[in-house]
Amino acid sequence: MTDLRPPIDRYNAPYWAGLREQKLRLPRCQACGHLQFPMGPCCSKCLGESFEWIECSGRGTIWSYIVYHHAFHPSLADQVPYNVAEITLEEGPKLISNVVGVPIDELCAGMSVAAYFDRQDDELTLLRFKPQTERA
Ligand SMILES: [Zn+2]
Structure with missing residues (x-):
């Protein structure tokens, strides 16, 4: 658990609400x-100001990653070493997250991953990823 909390505003509130429901919406x-x-x-792309929120598959691949051996923030001290990975979603967007459930020396670019909704408390669920063992 971290005491780092994301700023939630009117543009990203549906994203965080989706994560609380175990759904990845963009x-x-x-x-x-x-x-x-x-x-x-x-x-x-076009400066349009109207959006609809769609549910994404949660599947993607590791584009790249790094391993932190020193905590970026004191609240992460008990988690080192940990990875920070850039994930390319099946739907196209790239995002920064962590891959959990795999030893660090088994991480590799190109690995298939799936969303893992890491509930912190009633208000906050973080999007992390786990290795994808089979396609849904
Ligand atoms: Zn557009």
């Missing part, structure tokens, strides 16, 4: 169809 631009991540007031 905003899709209604003008051009671009999946916008990170969320913001407008589409980074």
